[in-house]
Amino acid sequence: MNVETNHRSDDGGPAANAAPILSCRGLHRHLGEGEGRVHVLRGISLDIGAGTVCAVAGPSGCGKSTLLYALGLLDRPDAGEVRIEGENLAAAGDAVRTRTRNESIGFVFQFHFLLPEFSAAENVMLPMYRLGRLAPRDMRRRAGYLLEQVGLGARQDRLATRLSGGEQQRVAVARALANDPSIVLADEPTGNLDAHNARAVVDLLVALARERGRAVVIVTHNEEIAARCDRRVSMLDGRLEADGAPPAL
Amino acid sequence: MSPEFKIAFRFLVSKKRAMSMSLAGIACGVAFFILTQAQTSGFERFYIDTILGTTGAIQVHDRFQDTLRTMDAAGRERSGFRIAHREARQYVEGVEEPARVGAAIREFTNVSGVSEVVSGSARLRTPVRERSVRVYGIRLEDHLAVTELARQIVRGDLPGFRGSPQGVLIGSELARRMQLQVGDSFELDTPDQSRRYRVSAVYETGVRDIDEARIFLHLGEARSLLRRPFGASFLQVSLRDPGRAVQDAARIETVAGHFAYSWQERERAWIEVFRALRVSSGLTVATIILISGLGMFNMLAMIVMEKTREIAILRSMGYRRQDIRRIFLWQGAVVLAAGTILGWLLGALLTFGVSRIPIRIRGIFATDYFVVNWAWSHYIVAFLIAAAVVFVAAWIPARRAARLEPGEVIRNSAA
Numbered sequence: 001m002n003v004e005t006n007h008r009s010d011d012g013g014p015a016a017n018a019a020p021i022l023s024c025r026g027l028h029r030h031l032g033e034g035e036g037r038v039h040v041l042r043g044i045s046l047d048i049g050a051g052t053v054c055a056v057a058g059p060s061g062c063g064k065s066t067l068l069y070a071l072g073l074l075d076r077p078d079a080g081e082v083r084i085e086g087e088n089l090a091a092a093g094d095a096v097r098t099r100t101r102n103e104s105i106g107f108v109f110q111f112h113f114l115l116p117e118f119s120a121a122e123n124v125m126l127p128m129y130r131l132g133r134l135a136p137r138d139m140r141r142r143a144g145y146l147l148e149q150v151g152l153g154a155r156q157d158r159l160a161t162r163l164s165g166g167e168q169q170r171v172a173v174a175r176a177l178a179n180d181p182s183i184v185l186a187d188e189p190t191g192n193l194d195a196h197n198a199r200a201v202v203d204l205l206v207a208l209a210r211e212r213g214r215a216v217v218i219v220t221h222n223e224e225i226a227a228r229c230d231r232r233v234s235m236l237d238g239r240l241e242a243d244g245a246p247p248a249l
Numbered sequence: 250m251s252p253e254f255k256i257a258f259r260f261l262v263s264k265k266r267a268m269s270m271s272l273a274g275i276a277c278g279v280a281f282f283i284l285t286q287a288q289t290s291g292f293e294r295f296y297i298d299t300i301l302g303t304t305g306a307i308q309v310h311d312r313f314q315d316t317l318r319t320m321d322a323a324g325r326e327r328s329g330f331r332i333a334h335r336e337a338r339q340y341v342e343g344v345e346e347p348a349r350v351g352a353a354i355r356e357f358t359n360v361s362g363v364s365e366v367v368s369g370s371a372r373l374r375t376p377v378r379e380r381s382v383r384v385y386g387i388r389l390e391d392h393l394a395v396t397e398l399a400r401q402i403v404r405g406d407l408p409g410f411r412g413s414p415q416g417v418l419i420g421s422e423l424a425r426r427m428q429l430q431v432g433d434s435f436e437l438d439t440p441d442q443s444r445r446y447r448v449s450a451v452y453e454t455g456v457r458d459i460d461e462a463r464i465f466l467h468l469g470e471a472r473s474l475l476r477r478p479f480g481a482s483f484l485q486v487s488l489r490d491p492g493r494a495v496q497d498a499a500r501i502e503t504v505a506g507h508f509a510y511s512w513q514e515r516e517r518a519w520i521e522v523f524r525a526l527r528v529s530s531g532l533t534v535a536t537i538i539l540i541s542g543l544g545m546f547n548m549l550a551m552i553v554m555e556k557t558r559e560i561a562i563l564r565s566m567g568y569r570r571q572d573i574r575r576i577f578l579w580q581g582a583v584v585l586a587a588g589t590i591l592g593w594l595l596g597a598l599l600t601f602g603v604s605r606i607p608i609r610i611r612g613i614f615a616t617d618y619f620v621v622n623w624a625w626s627h628y629i630v631a632f633l634i635a636a637a638v639v640f641v642a643a644w645i646p647a648r649r650a651a652r653l654e655p656g657e658v659i660r661n662s663a664a
Binding site for chain 2: 065066069072074075094095098099101102103107109113115116117118126127129130131175178179
């Protein structure tokens, strides 16, 4: 995959294991109220460098998704730091966190979460509209390019609802890359896909990290996917259990 | 086209049925508001035009004379000043010097005409009937300048009256009751004389009190009949801008030393009735807009509930809280704009249709069709009411949508 950049001029190219682009220190997070309150993250610290594909694995309920949302500034930790490109944004205001999400972070969720009223290309253009750095014609061109990269060049004008599950997830990947983010966070991105489509999506994300020097974090249960990453982080009961190269399958 | 508008429009179109209901509600509310205001203000306007065309914008009546009282100035002996003692005013009936007072009033820039009127009571007698009437002595040309008398002639003509010293103009209702036709003659009796006159023309103002009792004579003839060789009973004044009658009447009182009554003061009771009707119908119809607003609130609240996930996704990709709020306010704005335009068109169409409905009204004015008033202000007020309702209906769901925490929503959606 050769992912085109839309606004970055000072980056690109493989940069695996460079200075952390995304890191957290001592993250704590509780969920729920009263007696149902659960300590989901218990002091997680993690550094992820540019060009790295990091898998976060662990049993259900261990806090993988909560960690991902905290790293992606979708959720506020109760304590700890979240640094993106060196800046601690854990306690930053909503405006700064929202702008950072738009400019620097791309999300891929287990469910594609496309807007059903929009075509594939329009869904990909949504983050670009918010960023507002490209002219509408250039947005359209970039959306077409990204959809071609995920194998949907011929379906860009189809409504999201008229695409198959695999196609929709690939559109979601293209959307995550719309603003050429430095960080891509994927929460079980292949959870609802067949083996063929799952492989295609992971290939896209790995290629993005390798070719464009982006940091990619993939939350997964799937050991095959974890094995294809540069690094595997295991979680259990809100703590990091292991951190290292994934075992070869 | 802003991305928020684009998203808003797509969200709205995806709820075609609910949107159509909201749209229809707003359009009907706006249309009915315009229609009721056009009707009530139409009748009010027509009544005022009738008043201005019959009894004039201002009537100048009795002369008053303030009693002056001398007061000593404080601190200085043998010094003093005079003040008007209003409680001890003296009144002199009628206008003693109508020519001089009329000339002074004509100096007012807003005054377009002054007519000297001598009035009194008499008994109209035909061989078969008799009835009390009010005699109005006028100079025809002056009176035509301050009334719509020329337009109110329904039988006979003014040249016939102009050329006949014994000619009279008689109200339609009086003519009907006394069975008088143009050309018929009758007697007018006063306590000390009786004179014969001929009907030159019949007029109809639509105001029953006038049409059943008032007859117009030439001024000289009225002076002879009523034994009033000098002065006038009152001066009738027309204004270029009748809306300023209250202020002009006050100035005329000060300048001319005569009581001056504006049409607003004379007709206060009816004007209040019309105003109450207009406000009442406006409030009634505004409830339709309010109910439509509730419908719209439901629709937008439903969209917020159904689109919670999409809103969270938009937030995750960098849409700010105010962008989300704008998406929902845009939906309100689209319904408001479309509903208002449709409502304006429907309102204009209904107003036109109602103006063609035949209805015979006599009493306080004369009309054979529903009277409507075409005024931009009705359309603007209808829009403002709809805008206020729609804004509130859209703001609450918009605020709720903007407050959603994306992480929580996505976590729950994925669970």
